[in-house]
Amino acid sequence: MEIVLLGLNHRTAPVELRERVAFTPEKAGRAAAELRERGVLAETLVLSTCNRSEVYGVPQESAAETIPQLERYFASLHEMDLAVLGESLYRHRDHGVVRHVFRVAAGLDSMLLGEAEILGQVRDAYMAAYELGATGPVLNRMFQAALEVGKRVRTETEIGTRPVSVAFAGVKLAEQIFGKLSKHCALILGAGTVSEQVVEHLRDRGIARLLVANRSPERAKELAGRWKAEVIEWEKIEGALAEPDMLVSSVGAEQAVMSRAMIERAMQKRENRALFLIDLGVPRNVAVDAGKLYNVYLYNIDDLSEIVEGNKRARAGEIPHVEAIIEEHVLKFQAWQTGVEVTTVLRDLRAKLAADKNAFLRERFANSGDLPPGEQERMAALAEELLEQLVISPFEKVKNERDLRKRIADLEAVRRLFGLDQEKM
């Protein structure tokens, strides 16, 4: 019962290559079906995200024979030369596959350490393969364990708790001040890449109202249309400051757009209701001393970047805890896998012993002349009972003792010892 994995990810392949070997859901379904029809894999699952394209499988033959076949299929499916793909592909077998998929689900193999989306993507890929009937007992067990690892890692460690992008850090800070944003309002001044990301996060978090102001009325209208926001005239910004709880500013200006006096007057109108200012402009858009006003929280791009760096370090510090959880589940999976394999060997052994017993009895009965009536049946029953005694005890032991399953390492030797492979052949 071997497991193989062939794939590439953001560490081994540039985006140009990754986009060429990405699997659409249709392509993934086709690959799963063809690989089984051609007798390459008995179980298949395709995991394709923007950072990785991977094929997991349980080979029909040995892993050593299957991997080259899989490589050729992978290259032909994406209409690429295997020589081009070859260096970017990684190949894993057995426990290497298990450890890899657990690391993927835990977010350790992601571009953004500990990101949460990957767990959903693993779940979707598994569900798609399961519904197609492409998975079997091994991949079902492995992917269910991977989902459990992903969940445990996110509840028991801090690998995914702290924001690691400037935009998300800004929005998380807003939530730390105001709580849920569904009753709050944000004003966006100007537009930039980070502001756009902030707006996306705000919308995801259910911000109640978005206001947009821009020096160019046309640009303001365009942004408002895109973000489903309301336009505020540039000249009326100060008056509008009484309403929003949060201001995101990204205006190209040589001098501060918001002076301390402007903010001070706005705070008077707001009766000191908290105001969170995110100044993404360089040069800065909000006067630095405005941050000293009562109930004003002012963060510039460097402040947010510093928080993000700190959070990245904190996430990295969680890696040993995550690895420990992964290792625990790898061992658990190994024990299960060995248990299944040992059970198969014992079943084969029982079948072989039963065949030997029957041949032996036939031979002895043929040479033993006339036996009293019922004697043959009695001897056959005794031989059957002896066989059961011989096989049931190891069966029970393997079933009940997990440690024993782990210790039976070389099943091939057991097969050879009892001549089980010859029987199969």
Added chain:
Amino acid sequence: MTGWVLATLLLYVLSFAAYLRNLYVENKAIGLTAAASLAAGLALHYFALMERAQLLKAVPYEDLWGSLSLFAWLLGATFLCLELVHRGRAFGPFILPLVIALFSLSHFRDVSPHPAPARGALFALHVTLNILAYSAFSLAFVLSTVYLIQNRLLRARKPGGMLWRFPPMDVLERMCRSSAFVGVLSLAAGIACGFVWADRLHGHYWSGDPKEIVSLLILVLYLTYLWLSRGTAWRGSRAAVLCLCNFAFVLFSYSIVNIYLSRYHRFY
């Protein structure tokens, strides 16, 4: 220490350890363990209070130590209710040491019989409501302290790792107001019960006792806090500072006034 006391203390310590662990690594199982241990500790604490009452041959708050034990019990119970309503477990590590300290202190000495005249249910309600008010004000004090720490970190643009574990400032403010509101209601009801009881016993509501004056002052101060913290220019950290200052009066009332100044009040 009796079995009830020891078991209660162990459960409180377990609850504290679980709350502390939960603060570092948020985990549902650990959080539930913390809350369950606290609930179990409170249940056993109740029996410890009953045991004390039997040994005293009086209500448990008849002496200072019993009063402290009741204070600890109500503080733990109020926190547990607040946790259930606002889902804020991050305060456990701040509240539980207070509960453990008060509980341990209250069982520091052996209990000797201290028979006191039966004063009736109204009197018991008066005392219990007042101590409940002190517990609620203690919670408001802790919440205000956390609010101010968090506010300081956010304004200094140095949000540390622990910041993400605490509830948002807005929630903290609401929790603090809820606690102060419960305190104000309990204190007002407790004072009213006290007045009615005094009228039945002495024929007059008001006796000009320093405890009565300070209790009314505390009521006014917390009402002022509730008003200022809700929609005026004082909202935020100024209101939180006022809440801290108000608690100084609560401590004054519970200690100096009870022990040295009041003629009619003892440890409640």
